Amino acid sequence: KASTNKTVAIIGTRGIPNSYGGFEYFAEHLSVSLVNKGYQVLVLEPTKALVKLENYQGVVRIPIKVSKLFPHAIRKIIYGCKSLKKAKRINADAIICCGYTPALFFIFYSKSFRKKIIVNLDGIEWKRAKWNFVGKLFLRLTEYLSVKWSGKLVADNKGIKDYILKKHGEETELIAYGVNIPTKKPEVGPLTAKGLTPNNYGLTVARIEPENQIELIIKSFITAGKTLVIVGGLCNRYAKTLHNIYSNLPNVVFWGAEYNSDNLLSLRSHANLYVHGHTVGGTNPSLLEAMACGCKIAAHNNMFNHHTLDNTGLFFDNERQLSDLIENYWNKTESWGTDAKLRAAEQYSWEVVTNKYIGLIENATNKLNKKPKSQCQK
Template identity: 40%
Template sequence: MKIAILGTRGIPNNYGGFEQFAEYLSVLLVKKNHKVTVYSPHFHPYKKKEYKSVHIKYIYSPEKYIGASANFVYDFLCLRDALKEDYDIILECGYHSNAPSYYLMRGRKRPVLITNMDGLEWKRSKWNIITRWLIKKLEKLAVKKSHYLISDNTGIQQYYLNEFGVNSYYIAYGANPVYAFNENILLSYSLSKENYYVLIARLEPENNIEMILDGFILSKSSLPFVVIGNHLTKYGVYLKKKYQGFNIHFIGGIYNKDILDSLRYYSKAYFHGHSVGGTNPSLLEAMASQALIVAHSNDFNRAVLKNNAFFFSLDRDVAHVINSLDNMMNDEIAMKKKNNCELIIKEYSWSVITNQYEKLFENILKDSLF
């Protein structure tokens, strides 16, 4: 098959979730003898035309001049170019800046346009009411114009069925199990094994940072709480000021996976407050790192974790979990960690996810409608 992956900031991954997804998926599909092209903005620091046998096509993006609005221009130019090629499949990652360019399809049935719908972007509290309205309109447009939809979480899949009456294919995001950790990393942050709590997230309201930290304060725990994420934003500055004087440490963003894996693994518990996404990459990485997870109680997180975590809905729930940990049986904690790692291997490893995409693409191309 000839496959194009659009809607990311290119590979090798130098940015975030969809970029990591595009890198793993494209490299593994090429190993299965498919021809894969990943579209990248012209300013990507990697300049070669191939990466691990994946073809890279560089497309102009005016981000330097118009900021985030450049995504609409970039995505339009990517799809326009892709439609000139002979791809069997175009996989779009996300929809909110991609959807307007879908009019270029003009009723075409080839190449097959498949959109991975990501999370419920319009629910993010950082958006004002007008932006939320626009994102909802773009979501509807993507649903209407895509040939097929992919949901990375059963909660997202159910949302599209309820909201639009459309079926989408469920294929999760991926992660690989981690087995190597470095305890010496803790020394750099004045931490010791299983004597700290950690949270790794974008510092945004919908990630329930305040609920978690308020609960930590209510617990009166003597252990430090480490918050990893860029705190140089308006909300980040607010959080630092609010929790000044407490045993809460904002250490900024860390982008080295080996360091993050070790900080998760050696923590007493990893807190996950995400509430509007689908299958969140950082949650899978915590599972893969064999961390004990305390997660916000919502359909998305529960669909991934099943019973292998502790859940909270209020700050007092957080306090209760923290105060209960010392009295919990080690076997119970070890079992949750083990079950999560096994879930990663069986359901979320990148090889499993790639096989699911390959099978879906092949079945779609065999569909009599095309």
């Protein structure tokens, strides 16, 4: 464990430990890894009230009060504004900003302060099907402001890096998300409790949203006559509609949201095939976790998934292609699950990811002539 008195603030997430998705997964693992390297890490979290949050494995959690009376989009903007002000007040040495929204306020800060900001770029967020015209316009604006006003840009996938270079003419640092290779032996109890047989079901773990191709995946498994387990919450109209249509079918299992790591390990390790339908975004944590478990993987055919998997998975464009993959590979023992696990261990370890972020943090802080630091909130 290194000795350092540097403080890193992480903003733009809904908090840790992860109970939501990609940025929270990233913030949880990176913050703990940085603490273990000797940094003081603060994760700024939106809360309904200024309540005291317990530290998480050495990470200081700081509440940022945002009233629930506002619509979700407005709450995100308020949180972005307040979290930047808090990061400045505590005189953080570096600020890791997850996503674009706080970039609305970068222009109001000095150049020296902006040099501290490392933006972990979201996927090509404005392309998501759930956004209307105004939403897409807002996301394109915040994407532009992030590129223009931040100190350093990080892309978690080469597809995003290439997009930013082509669209905005700016270079980004390529640092993917990390993953830990499981060391526990997976149990079968969580499966048998739901009537599942090991190695006799397919699995997808995702937010149930249109761009993740959930209905296409369901129809492909119905055509192939195999069981599909869908892990994801029924948090929106699209998810509830699919549940109403397909939940009565015997081979379609809506598991619900799941954040118990042992249950997820069991589901992934005993799946015959893992299907990743994400069409936008970058290096997705759920795909990395499937790779780390040695799953056979069929992924939607797009640049993000190709850059993540390389040649350790199979790819589909449509329902027919996926149903053919299911039928052709269900009973075959292939090496690509083992190859995916090896790639996860070599390319996506949290040790590698953390050291790359430390390089950015040290580079940002070494460029600044710092003023005396204020006492950090405990």
